[in-house]
Amino acid sequence: MADEITGGAARADDEGVHDHGHAGQKATVKLVVGAIGIVFGDIGTSPLYAFRETFAGHHHLELDPDHILGVISLMFWSMMLVVTLKYVTVIMRADNKGEGGSLALLALINGQTKTQRWSRGIVLLGVFATSLFYGDSMITPAVSVLSAVEGLAVYNSSLAPLILPAAVLILLGLFWIQGLGTNRVASLFGPIMLFYFLTIAVLGIISIVKTPGILHAFNPYWAVMFFVTDPLPAFLALGAVVLAVTGAEALYADMGHFGRSPIRVSWLAFVLPALMMNYMGQGALLFREGAAALHSPFYYLAPQWAQLPLVGLATLAAIIASQAVISGAFSVTQQAIQLGFMPRLRIAHTSASTAGQIYIPLINWGLMVMVILLVLVFQTSSNLTAAYGIAVTGAMFIDNVLLTVLLYRLWKWRWYYSAPLLSVLFLVDGAYLAANFTKVPDGGWFPLLIGFVIFTLLTTWSRGRRLVQDRLREAAMPIPVFVASAANSAVRVPGTAVFMTSTPDGVPHALLHNLKHNKVLHERVILLTVKIKDVPVVEDDGRCKLEDLGRGFFRLVLQYGFMQEPDVPAALKNVTGCGQAFRMMDTSFFLARQTLLPSAKPGMPLWREKIFAWMLRNAESAMEFFRLPTNRVVELGSQVEI
Template sequence: MNSPSDGHAVRQPTLPAATLAALGIVFGDIGTSPLYAFRECFAPHGIDPTPMTATNLVGAASLIVWALILVVSIKYVLIILKLDNRGEGGILALSALIRSAARRLGGKDRKSVLLLGLAGSSLIYADGMITPSISVLSAVEGLSVSAPLLAHYVVPLAVGILIAMFAIQRHGTGKVGILFGPIVLTWFVTLGVLGLRGIIQHPEVLGALSPAAGIMFLVHEWHHAFPLLAAVFLAVTGGEALYADLGHFGTRPIRFGWFCVVFPGLVLNYLGQAALLSYEPEAIRAPFFLLAPEYFRLPLTILATAAAAIASQALISGAFSLTTQAVQLGCLPRVRIRYTSEHSIGQVYVPAVNRFLLLACIVLVITFKSSTALAGAYGIAIILTMTITSFLFYSAARAAWGWSILKAGLVTSLFLLVELPFLAANSLKILHGGWLPLIVAGTAMGLMMTWLWGRARLYARLSRESLPIDALLADLKKGHIHRVSGTAVYMSGRGDTVPTALLHNLKHNQVLHERVVLLHVQTLDQPHAGPAESLGHTDLGEGVHRVNLSFGFADTPDVPEALKARLPEVVKFHPGKATYVLGRETYGVGKNASALDRVRLALFAVMARNASPATAYFRLPPGRVVELGAQITL
């Protein structure tokens, strides 16, 4: 187990190095939008496409530029990123921050905040399935254009790329980011250079920097408003990923990368595409690639393929972060989580989520077979998440920052003024594939709600039968309980009640070890637990000891070795001789339970059975572990 006493100081990455890694993880999704966003503004939606006049081209570019400014730069980068929950970002961290800060909120309000957070996180899970599928499919389809012989191998090649992409996730987002970072940096520099090339040939497009051009465009083309806004929104997909991936790199690298590299490259490229189409309208078939000189188009296709494949990384790492937060908040059962960085608690790898997303992406690719078929499902999940974040921002600004109702309401209203039209436009996609992320998100939220419901019922049931520790100590003092030699360790919560496993041991075996350790384990928000905070020990008397064991997030939670090294001699703890007693409950259904409760209980039981076992997680010696089963009626 690593610790500061090893003599090796944890070296923090420099801002340029962290920014380079962030480029490879955080900005891939939003960075590939120039491949299709501007083109879709003038694609034939129905029988009446938007006229591609010089004024309309400038207007469309203006809408995209100001969407990037208002939604990404101002809302997320400058404001929302400040709302971190001990370094973690994302919609679930935001809801947790609100609930912990707003002590004055009533139970109903606190529950609604949690529900919004769960809904938003569920939508990100859905988007985490669709984004990799679309990104990889579009990448492989781009290669098949330059190499038609590969056209029949699009699906197998896409599946192969997905397998390779998910296989490297176990190395950690920091290392993956360093691998992807130079590619994405090259991509954004190329975006800017190509866009500048088009602007020089037609500088009139700089008028798009004025918001008036975009407003007048919407007014003039009001009958195309919904398709236009749905296409414009494609330029800001990936904005929520900036917040979800906050814990991986922190605020400074994300802000530095956005304002110095990403935002300038995107704006220049969108303006360049508008400039190209103003004097070469037939380039609408592929305005991004036709910005480049002919000799550079094949290398650009290869670079775009790599960038599009990397684009899915932001959603994958965001799903890892959300899962970790959900487990910590008790919204999901315990799963195996690997911390892959010595300096950032947010850099995590969740094998179960990685496998699930890989399987889901492969199924989507094989089923839909093309990025066009999946296009209808893209966008609705992201705009719903952004809108939920705006609603949560109001409560966060009031609770965490102490803003007045007027100030918080005004800023939230400005967010919604921009996002609600995007939501209305994307709602038209529901019948054309948008139902898919909604069903996936609904399923994910149903699982989380079932776990919360089951845990609440379980806690209430156990609380009714719990025994205060003082009562146990009194019985021990009277000699009513037979004692046997040795040490037993019982996993315990923070409360003052006897662990259920200990009660079941007394009920069935009617004996207790001469030394009993009631152990509570917690993970700190720092890489390593220092000597003063790693162990809390209280001798309760009668051979019973309460122990709080703390690990840093970069430490290995090896409970036996930690207890051996840190417990005082009076406990006489020997890892190879101690008995570790764990509870394993099975759940029954009460006679008065409704049909819905029976279904939810069955699902809760399945989730509980498949949770990561404490034996492996805490490095307990299997030969010294005793599990006491109990039937609990809920």
């Protein structure tokens, strides 16, 4: 998901790098460091606020040794079950041609289960998980940057008035640089996060040495006893404990960029130990200092002289975590466009050499406005954490449903293997989701509202697009009839005409309108359809499917993966079997622009028709989306009832 900020890192295969010798080792180390910098930014900044919120958040928990041990034990075993078992061990095996993430998993499942009656429900669940991601991508930058900058008040209370202005300025700068590309600074992400994790681990170890009894928290006994002795406070504490595993889905989403092995090695050998040392160090600090250190146990781990440099380091880590989420939003949006859940949007390329480095202005500025509003309205990271978590746990729970289909339908696991695993995962994620619903009145409503709004937009576009295609297909004239009647009656003029059509059968409306008004046909007529497959990448040798319809007419289908961007002129250069090679100066592209009309039998409610019409009007033109030469395009209007 983070091609935009990996600087075009080598795309690893399923098991990492296969090179032998020093070159292979260097490549593996580079991927491990890259994964630490990109993949673990979100979960890496959780120590800034997660442990504090279990005691000082909206559901106050009594500060005593049993509760401290219980909370840290819950955090450790949550990381083991949710991150290590669910994502690192199981779900990362479910790659779609090397790619991961909710949409990649959905495309993989949908490609195998399209004929099933329940497949539409699975698609809707996957789309809703994607919608929740946008809510999460708004809260993550706000809470990460704000919690990091709040360290200024820990260092010197007189600096407290600077926290909000500093956070807003950092976020404004972060979103402003997106359009410039992040290739140059991306190379620094890995080393900075490496140093960050080392620093928080060392601070934690120093505190643990002073109070080694905190190590008892590795024993699950303390997590169990927490629920046995205080079931309601333990349940409510889950709403804050889950903050320790936010960002776990990034391991799966970024698998295509680093490979399984580098991410697994990074997590098990470095990130997990560093996080646990810090959480235990914070717990040991509270053992010694009690409520005096509860305001910010993360920063109080450091001596006063080191607190200001730690604020700077934590702020850099928060910026990197935010950058990964913003880039992830660009990538998810691109996938949603390609899979037909979003209208075409303007996508700018910030690198001439790396196709994955993209920038989507509408998404960038929309996120910026919402993130700044969140900071100004909620004002503190503690208030923001009330809104944080429900989107993550909702997406994690939906991942369990998709995993269930995967295990039973695609991998054909026997029930006595899959049932115990799924029971544990549903129990854990269900408990976290239920605990986070208690935070809805305090701010949890925000990501749910964003999720439902975006879900409505995505499903409306998908439904409206399908209705338009159905209406066009119903009114389309059969190709053999058209070729036989028009080829002899119309004047043929030199050159090539390419008629873009979304349906690979019937005569495009643009062709009918052109013949009706101009009364000519070009010597070579190409009926072109661009199809997006349920796989991330379609290789060049499988790109083109050409059919000779006779009398100078050809049906051409160009196929792309949902991680690729269509480039029609580039693809046409490689097409053979339909006469001379394509020359752009002799080729005209004809596009149809639909105008929607109310239907006597509407396919969806009027309010959704209006939303779809608005999205259609504001969609990026096909000319720019397919990279057609601007001086060779003709647009012809048509009216469609849906």
